[in-house]
Amino acid sequence: MEKLFFRDREGSSAIEFALLAPVFLLVVFSMIGYGIYLSAAHAVQQLAADAARTAIAGISANERQRLATEFVGKAAPSHAFLTAENLQVIVKDDPANAEQFTVTLSYDARNLPIWNLYAVAMPSSRIDRFATIRIGGI
Helix, strand or coil: HHHHHHCCCCCCHHHHHHHHHHHHHHHHHHHHHHHHHHHHHHHHHHHHHHHHHHCCCCCCCHHHHHHHHHHHHHHHHHHHCHHHEEEEEEEEEEECCCEEEEEEEEHHHHHCHHCCCCCCCCCCEEEEEEEEECCCCC
């Protein structure tokens, strides 16, 4: 009777699947989640760079802030995972170098669909990116 029990392989595939499927799905959902997060982070970085290039037309710090904020408000909806309401734009002159300024974008990523996935470890729910540009060209 014991020999028959150990030789019977019927159902072993179902047991292997039951053991490995949760781990496989966890890895797949983690990859999907990080893919979405990295797409949003890249979009925020691209917006920061484009906003800095747009803000270079401003003469004063206030005008650069206005130009960058307006640009981000118009350009954010063209990115798949970004909403303009969740973006905060800060334009500051560099205290160490008067010939450059920095545009910083902070994105509240709590509305991304990745937080509903069951994943191993997820990144921060805040994405901060910046771009520094020289005033007056080269």
